[in-house]
Amino acid sequence: MLKCLGLSSGRKLVRVLEHPFCAKQCQMLANEKTARVIDGKSIAEEIRSAIAGEVRRMKECIGKIPGLAVILVGQRRDSQTYVRNKTRACEEAGIKSVMAELPDNCTEDEICNALSSFNKDPSVHGIIVQLPLPQHLDEGKIFNVLSLEKDVDGFHPLNMGNLAMRGRESLFIPCTPKGCIELLIRSGVEIMGKNAVVIGRSNIVGLPASLLLQRHHATVSIVHAFTKNPERITREADIVVTAAGVPNLVRGNWLKPGAVVIDVGTCPVEDPSCEHGYSLKGDVCYEEAIRVAAAITPVPGGVGPMTIAMLLSNTLDSAKRTYNFT
Numbered sequence: 001m002l003k004c005l006g007l008s009s010g011r012k013l014v015r016v017l018e019h020p021f022c023a024k025q026c027q028m029l030a031n032e033k034t035a036r037v038i039d040g041k042s043i044a045e046e047i048r049s050a051i052a053g054e055v056r057r058m059k060e061c062i063g064k065i066p067g068l069a070v071i072l073v074g075q076r077r078d079s080q081t082y083v084r085n086k087t088r089a090c091e092e093a094g095i096k097s098v099m100a101e102l103p104d105n106c107t108e109d110e111i112c113n114a115l116s117s118f119n120k121d122p123s124v125h126g127i128i129v130q131l132p133l134p135q136h137l138d139e140g141k142i143f144n145v146l147s148l149e150k151d152v153d154g155f156h157p158l159n160m161g162n163l164a165m166r167g168r169e170s171l172f173i174p175c176t177p178k179g180c181i182e183l184l185i186r187s188g189v190e191i192m193g194k195n196a197v198v199i200g201r202s203n204i205v206g207l208p209a210s211l212l213l214q215r216h217h218a219t220v221s222i223v224h225a226f227t228k229n230p231e232r233i234t235r236e237a238d239i240v241v242t243a244a245g246v247p248n249l250v251r252g253n254w255l256k257p258g259a260v261v262i263d264v265g266t267c268p269v270e271d272p273s274c275e276h277g278y279s280l281k282g283d284v285c286y287e288e289a290i291r292v293a294a295a296i297t298p299v300p301g302g303v304g305p306m307t308i309a310m311l312l313s314n315t316l317d318s319a320k321r322t323y324n325f326t
């Protein structure tokens with residue numbers, strides 16, 4: 001079904017071939033009710049404008065503003081775009097941003113040195129190391145150096161561990177899963193007591209998303225690449241959070257009627273009709289899912305903008321904590 005093509009950015013570009021059943025099935029279902037679309041872009045805008053207000057208040061009251069430092073290693077085009085979007089969002093919210101750019105072939109020590117200087121800089125309240133890193137670098141070693149108090153991505157093992165343990169609180173919740181929960185809450189979706197399925201178990205999305213849903217008292221199942229019969233497990237779910245990076249993985253018949261679907265997947269697929277020759281695809285076969293689900297996030301315009309809003313929110317919280325500003 002899918003063909004991966006190399007992309008100069010290092011990221012795979014996927015060519016999506018037509019689903020043999022997709023068109024027919026969609027036509028059959030054409031007259032049925034469609035899901036509510038959860039507009040992540042406008043929810044994120046609301047949050048960002050509230051953050052901008054808080055930043056202004058902070059500046060007026062104590063003469064300080066939050067600061068975010070970004071470490072970008074290498075020349076991946078997608079990473080450069082994400083980082084540019086993050087720093088632009090900071091600017092708009094009145095948050096200072098600084099960046100350290102390191103070459104593809106840099107050493108762990110060089111990254112750790114950049115981290116250490118941001119750790120010490122009192123005008124920096126949040127630090128992110130844009131992922132993925134080039135293969136020769138050990139992510140674990142690097143995250144160990146990151147100051148726990150400035151880990152606004154929530155990737156430090158102690159923040160992740162505290163998120164996992166009952167009776168403990170992490171200083172920061174990873175931005176994408178936090179954004180998913182925020183979308184559910186702001187859309188009036190109850191999480192407590194619901195069956196949730198998370199597709200994917202990565203450190204940055206799937207794992208923390210499953211921990212967070214548990215904290216909100218959902219009963220959570222995790223589907224990954226070795227799961228047998230993922231469609232059966234997913235069909236049990238009232239809430240599906242999918243972060244596999246596989247376009248059209250979740251078909252309409254994987255969903256329980258009335259399920260709420262949060263599509264984290266963001267995969268560039270060949271699309272000659274688009275300006276850059278590609279468009280972004282989620283994990284969910286959207287045209288099918290809107291006929292079955294009660295609510296769904298689009299890609300783009302769903303989870304992505306929320307990730308950035310949550311990064312700003314974590315950075316603001318960090319600065320507030322530093323200055324004891326409430």
Ligand SMILES: NC(=O)C1=CN([C@@H]2O[C@H](COP(=O)(O)OP(=O)(O)OC[C@H]3O[C@@H](n4cnc5c(N)ncnc54)[C@H](OP(=O)(O)O)[C@@H]3O)[C@@H](O)[C@H]2O)C=CC1
Pocket residue numbers: 176199200201202203204205206223224225226230243244245246249264265266267303304305307
């Ligand atoms: N919108 C946003 O803000 C963000 C979007 N993303 C997007 O989300 C997607 C996932 O990102 P990330 O978590 O970093 O990716 P990873 O590649 O690190 O993890 C993918 C996960 O999905 C699982 N998986 C892969 N294929 C299948 C399959 N066929 N069936 C079931 N499970 C599968 C893998 O299982 P296993 O562990 O067994 O290999 C793995 O756990 C990507 O498209 C990424 O671009 C990521 C971060 C933020």
Ligand SMILES: Nc1nc(=O)c2c([nH]1)NC[C@@H]1CN(c3ccc(C(=O)N[C@@H](CCC(=O)O)C(=O)O)cc3)C=[N+]21
Pocket residue numbers: 081082085128129130131132153175176266280299300301302303304305307308
């Ligand atoms: N340390 C680190 N932290 C991250 O949070 C992190 C990371 N590394 N590496 C890569 C992933 C990916 N990620 C996204 C952020 C925003 C959008 C986003 O805003 N997407 C828009 C579209 C953007 C576009 O058009 O290019 C949308 O879905 O509407 C997507 C993906 C954060 N990540």
